[in-house]
Amino acid sequence: MKRLFDILFSLIVLAFAAVPFVFIALAIVFDSKGGVFFHQERVGLNGKHFFLHKFRTMRPATEKLGQLTVGTRDPRITGIGYFLRKYKLDELPQLFNILKGEMSVVGPRPEVPKYVAMYNEQQRVVLTVKPGLTDFASIDFVDENALLSESENPERTYIEEIMPLKLNLNLKYVREMSLMTDLRIIGGTFSAIFLKKRK
16 A cells, blocks of 8 residues: 555656656756756665665755754855745655665655664664655754754754654654554655744
């Protein structure tokens, strides 16, 4: 049932988003040099690595300066990138990850290998379910970049404070996973992004 929902949801969204995809791609091309898409290695189900797809929102070759973006005005982010990130539109290409079966619509957000290597045994339970486009943590930490901007050491704050809280929410999802839970998270995600209903 979950896989069928993932496929139907992705196809419906892609059908409606086909024209916006073209305009987003053109905006990215005209805004800065570099490709339209950004591909990053993430850790998925059972620890299997895959490449997550996004619309490019950063200037080329700037990820080596750090895998966390900080604040609403990180200088690495392009002009159109700010808009795409604000409304999470940069995440839309992950619908293709969902169609390929690498991700679900709802599930723990996939992390980069660097941070997954820091998980303890209990936290690694989140790898027993497919990663998702959104989850409980996506709602609670919709303004994560702004939170990190207040820290003197953003990466340390992420590893020691934010990541454990996100993983606790991911473990909650593993325990409560159901179609109704997924629908509740999807609704909460839209509210957090577009209606500004943040916790």
